[in-house]
Amino acid sequence: MLIRPEAEADFAGVAAVNNAAFGTENEAHLIDLIRQSDLYVPELSLVALEGDTVMGHIMFSYMTLESADGDLPILDLAPLAVHPDWQNRGIGSALVNHGLGLVERRGEPLVLVEGIPSYYPRFGFERASPHGITPPSPAIPDEAFMVKLLPSCTPAYRGRVRYPPAFYAAGTVGP
């Protein structure tokens, strides 16, 4: 397996993996909208490959933390998908760990995720609310709204998170 940043030739494979993993086209739509925005970080949209076949994909992109000092850019992990044919073989974990390593080397303060409460704690994610980081809507379950704090984090990183319009347009917010 090879993990590397996505290239344009991978886009169809990335969409296919997300459609198959989520059973909806919402996440593939979200990925397209993020790619078209200035919140896209090409080197943090990673594919896991076997030959030319995309087995899994992870994306980190920017959203906003409304802090007491003003708006701060923070990275969000979304979406993460492994094709059902290749799940439970460590590919999702490899993508998360690889991505978190890149993110930490960029000096980012934290990574946010709205996701499966039983999956992400193994990577160091924990509930965001005890750290003073709150979701954009009370409809998002507290246990699903998680953060991984990185060494560069400072006490300034507290406040309410604002999702970019892409997340609402794609229908990927909340339960």
Ligand SMILES: CC(C)(COP(=O)(O)OP(=O)(O)OC[C@H]1O[C@@H](n2cnc3c(N)ncnc32)[C@H](O)[C@@H]1OP(=O)(O)O)[C@@H](O)C(=O)NCCC(=O)NCCS
């Ligand atoms: C979640 C997902 C990315 C995990 O990828 P993967 O390559 O199968 O995961 P790994 O092999 O690295 O890890 C397997 C572990 O994840 C757990 N896991 C997988 N899917 C899970 C789920 N939906 N809920 C809870 N745990 C899950 C497995 O039980 C296993 O746990 P164990 O290590 O304690 O036995 C993949 O199952 C997937 O694409 N699911 C559908 C899309 C999705 O839900 N994405 C995440 C949205 S937040």
